[in-house]
Amino acid sequence: MSERVILFDTTLRDGEQALAASLSVNEKLQIARALERMGIDIIEAGFPVSSPGDFESVRQIAATVKESRVCALSRAVKGDIDAAAEALKVADQFRIHTFISTSDIHVQSKLRRDFTQVEQMAVDAVRYARRFTDDVEFSCEDAGRTPIDNLCRMVESAIRAGATTVNIPDTVGYTTPTEFGGIIRTLFERVPNIDQAVISVHCHDDLGLSVANSIAAVEAGARQVEGTINGIGERAGNAALEEVIMILKTRAARFGLEVGANPQEIHRVSQTISRLCNMPIQSNKAIVGANAFSHSSGIHQDGVLKSQNTYEIMTPESIGLGRNNLNLTSRSGRHVIRHRMAEMGYTDAEYDLDTLYQRFLALADKKGQVFDYDLEALLFFENQREEQEQYRINQLNVQAGSSHFATASVEMQIGEETVTEAATGNGPVDSAYKAIARATGRQLAIKSYHIGAEGGGHDALGRVDITAEYEGRTFHGMGLSTDIIESSAIALIRVYNLIHRQQQIEKKKQQILEEA
């Protein structure tokens, strides 16, 4: 049997570090479940010591995800490791990932210590983490700029202390493929106990080389690759895992390495993450960009018509595109909806068929044909609704024309109370937002507002993404509807509910502190 490359996804940790607004617990759970369905080996769910919200999402992911191993990050600090272990302990098996910098610049300027002290901190942290689990990963932060003698010394010490995976990050995306592959090769040549741990890599994209560096490392013997879906992450991002997967699959004959993930899930996972993270995908992005499988020029089109492999090294079907040939309309029944959901990987337990079907019919009546992404959008909103208990819109009416102010009236449910308000504004969205703000009694600063379309053609769903600031924190809300004003209102209500939930979490934390 061939060797295996372990896939480690850090979308929920490194990826989330780069978002304008943090994800809610439910959004993180939805992403974790999509990654699990895709067959990712290790899911880094967060950095529990960093906030009560992150702690709670790691805890819930550890309690829910069964097929992938859940991991959490900690500095080489006891309190961080305690928080990670506490959040993860609901799972039967879990990984603690602890790290500390090894490069001269980080050791001296950031940690303000010498290398020997840092080495001792790493050893202590790994030993301490091993008290909670036998799966401990240690990362040498900024390994790409670390003098090779120090790197070899740190890797050897971490393994001796009990690290079962040692990760070599190119934290600032500084190295080139030949250089980075050379570092991994040197570790294999010089570290005497290296065969007692899996060697992992974690590359950043500052010079656009993260995937190339990861592949060079695999060629040199690394057997875990860390990355994120769509390459999101700190600054220019992390290695895009979908690219790593498709390189190892498409060029399987060259690498001869097994990868567990199901590539047919790639398109959907990528779309889900882009939508929830409010991170659009550039159209020419490899594998998941809108143009990745389209052919524009005559000579190419002629070639593809004669034989697809003239210009396609992989098929769109291989990443889960274009598998649906059953039209979904208001004449469709529950069986086909269930069939499509199962094809997309959703189990019956993950949604309520009757509720989804009723919402599907309402959409099909408005829109005609309904596509897979519409079903996913409906499910996404069903999940959001479950969370949205504090603020709800009962009715929203807007009047707008070219010659006068727009007027909006809204009836809202705020907890147990029904509140009615009205406002005028510069346009329909402005007036609706003012009426909603009056009803809630909370003023937000809207920092960005984007309208887009989900799906193609004039009957696409209108999608609105907003970011809004409240008391120094940024929140992201997304709304989808056939009516763009409704989408705008849904996005805003989502933000109000996120603020409410954040305040509940803070309150709970305060209570725990007071009781302690």
Ligand SMILES: CC(=O)SCCNC(=O)CCNC(=O)[C@H](O)C(C)(C)COP(=O)(O)OP(=O)(O)OC[C@H]1O[C@@H](n2cnc3c(N)ncnc32)[C@H](O)[C@@H]1OP(=O)(O)O
């Ligand atoms: C390369 C990476 O992606 S690393 C992960 C980055 N992710 C994040 O930082 C997101 C989560 N971070 C946080 O929530 C906060 O930064 C916390 C909770 C971890 C720490 O917050 P604070 O205690 O306020 O410290 P702050 O972030 O300002 O500074 C970091 C401190 O940790 C130290 N530190 C940094 N990395 C490590 C490490 N791996 N091990 C031990 N100490 C470390 C720094 O030297 C600094 O210490 P100092 O206060 O003695 O100077």
Ligand SMILES: CC(C)C(=O)C(=O)O
């Ligand atoms: C915490 C480590 C693995 C990291 O994200 C990095 O070095 O980029």
Ligand SMILES: [Mg+2]
């Ligand atoms: Mg990183």
